[in-house]
Amino acid sequence: MTLERAFHFCSLLLAAVAFTGLVLTGEIPSGLAVLGLAALAVTIARTIGWGGDRLVDRLVGLPTSVWTALLVAAFVSFGIDLLLISRDILPAAVHFLILLMVVKLFHLRHRKDFLQLYAISLSELLATAALTVDLWYAGVFVAYVFAAIWTLILYHLRNESEEAHKGPSPIARPVTRQFFWTTNGIAVGSFCLTLVIFFLIPRIGTGFFQKNRTELIRTSGFSEKVDLGVIGAVKLDPTVVMRIEFPDVRGPVQNALYFRGAAYDTYDGRSWGNRSATRRTLERTPDGVFLVSTPQAAAAAESGGLRQEILIEALDTTVLFGASFVESIKGGFQIVQVDGVGGLYLPFPTSARFQYSVRSVPDRLREPDRTTESVSYPDLIRQRFLQLPDVGSRVGALAREVAGDARTPYERARAVERHLQQKYQYSLDVSTAVSASPVEDFLFTRKTGYCEHYATAMVVMLRTLGIPARLVTGFLPGVWNDFGNYYSVRQQDAHAWVEVYFPGSGWVTFDPTPSVPSAAPSLFSRVGKVVDSIRLKWDRYVVQYSFRDQMAAAKSLREGGEKVRTEVSGLLSALTRGLASAKAWLAGSARAYGWILVGGLAAGALVVGLVLVWRGRGGGARQADPRTARQVAAIQLYERMLRILEAQGLLKSPGATPLEFARQVARERGEAARYVEPLTGLYCRVRFGQAPFSSDDDRQARELLAGLQAARR
């Protein structure tokens, strides 16, 4: 492939990579996507020489005025799109970009056309970044960097050769393997440099156009009113809703975890709801922590609680999840509300995934509650959590029968829980049609059901026994990902369970649903875990990378520096006290400029390395200095010979060739010829023949020069 063709091909490839990214976002109307892909395909095929399609040739041959008219038409359609169809600047601009690209693809004549195509492809890449946060963007970005480096180097070469020849002259030199690898090396280098810049340049906030268009995941079971049976509908949905890390714990958490979402106090026979929907805004401490209960309890949680980092996807609910029971919560939000049953809410839904951290204290039943037989509940609790719909008397009878001779409320609750776990079949095959009295249906007729049926039945049964209870919806931990050390929670992990009130201990979690055996881990699920953990890291360290992370990184770097510094200073003081002042100065400057220095040095070393590679390979630098190192060495050698001869009165005229001059020397000073001839031969071989210039050659040449110098008359 000649450079000219390679240049064309790379320019089109650049546009193709950027456009592919845009298509992958799925935000492009299919018509435009097909148009763009078709235009790219035919132009690339034409460049490679596969299809000498006559139609394309005719299109390419259309006069400039036609293309200008098309551009104007595209602009007009942009206006219409903006005002009437998309009604938003970003999609309208993206559609306009695609039209521009298609027009430019067929109209690449001058240098400026190529530059415009590059600008369009860059804009497409930026638009893609605004439209997606997915992992594949990393691939598109890397491909774009490589294609861009190739293209820009070829563009530069082409420019230089045009200017050198004063007018358009096709560069017919073939693309060598060396050229290919050199450019790829540069691409890798600049990609690393970009990474350094990415992590070092201070973040000022989210992008200007960063409009998160991720689809909200529909959840069930967390709205104000929950119909019985909604959770069953999502029990087979593998969509990941959140990922949970435990910074203080290595490996999966041993005790049973329930990630609590919403809780409900009122059951009307078919659906759950809350009697009072009033929400209280939580107090925010100066460090941005929201305390759910009293500061004292939160302080206790600080020492003994379970800390969780939760990355939650964009859900259609404002509920904040956390292991039961959440004591404090911290994240990038200004307001957190809590309702009367302990559900935590944001004031409005977020449109993007976000991260927050939570501290929880697990529920613990205190000893008195376990043994006390007669309990008096507070009025507020009695009013709200003993409410019963119109259920038949059979439920109450069953509850009493199950409770049997259990005397304490705790024992009764456990008895009911055990009874439900053992006597009823877990199954998702329950008709979604809501019957008139689902609880009775479940308890007496079908005897099969899933978590909601179990939990609702238990709450109703406990309430008939006079024990306050409520229904809670949330998630089970899901699958432990041992590559990334986190739980990935999916829609199918949605769950409903029961909380029972005890005067001394508060609310305690009960789960009447029998545990379902989980599937054995297969190879596929292991691969899935690896991919999922990479996806989490991409989101954590690239998409969500923030100023806070930079500060944390800088801080840890500085702490490392401090540690090194103290070690060094200890060593120094042990060696001598006389250097104390110098040490203080060193320490002071290290403190002030520590991480800037490290970053600067790394970037500098990278640049120097790149320059060295560039010069060493010589391939990419041909336009700057076309001569290789050994050619330069040969020229220096020859020039030294000429200087020696000039001093001896033999001057080479500028128009004389090396061989002519050697003959002239032989004619005029025969005794010098035996030095000049081999030197000229070596020079010609290396300078014009690119022959190797070995150290032997170098030594021999020096001897010859010395001999020539000595052969003075």
Added chain:
Amino acid sequence: MNSTSKIQALRSNIERVIKGKPSVVEMTVVALFARGHLLIEDVPGVGKTTLAHSLARSLGCSFRRIQFTSDLLPSDILGVSVFHQQSQAFEFKPGPIFAHIVLADEINRTTPKTQSSLLEAMNDAQVSVDSRTYPLPHPFMVIATQNPWEHHGTFPLPESQLDRFLMRVRIGYPDLADEKKVLDRPQTLHPADELDPVLTLQEVLDLQDRVEKVRLDDSLMEYLLAIVSETRRSALIALGVSTRGAMALHKAAKALALVRDRDYCLPDDIKDLAPMVLAHRVTLHAGPGTRRHRSEEAEQVIRDIVESVPVPL
């Protein structure tokens, strides 16, 4: 046998017949390997025909000679379609141009029409007769001669037509010793007939391909272009060297490097070739002198120009 010894064998084979003219033989070989055509400008009887003949014999390929006269027609060169009685169809009878080596003797004595039919064939390596195209054999080389001393009844080739020839050389009289050797030879046999082929056609084609691979450093490319652009700027020259001329010099330099047993060009290759490759492509400003003088003068102008362009270090 490697390429060097093959080329050497070819040269010495020809030099057995063409005595005392090593540089002319070298240029002939260069023109062959550069896929070019040769124009020999000289008086009759100095061995032009013999040169062409011995080249053809050394390659063991077909050879035709066309004597150009004022009444020669294009069909006398290219061939003609005749009606075949039995097959009831036109049949193409190829002309003398369908040979590997064609000697076009005294090309300036025929009409421009006939001249241009030959030159078209040289350029395209094919012949079109009656809207059908016939490819010429491979390799194909025309060696044309013209006598600069004749004026009456000649049609000198214009410079634009001369451009088609890779180079123009003059043979000149041999010196006394060499002439004596020529006379000493037995006269019964044509000297070229004694020669045996030393190269096959395939070997010639391979060597022509090798020429493409000869390295020409960027600085030499610039040197070559500097020479060419100097011819366009010189006050002595009315019309400078065309791009085709630059391409011809480029190619000939590579072929000369190969003939001189190198796989890279030296400035010497370009400098030695420039008068022969460029002189017939320039038009000097009108001045006194016969045509012969004019071509010698042009060669001198080119030589002066080459001498004035600095050789890259």
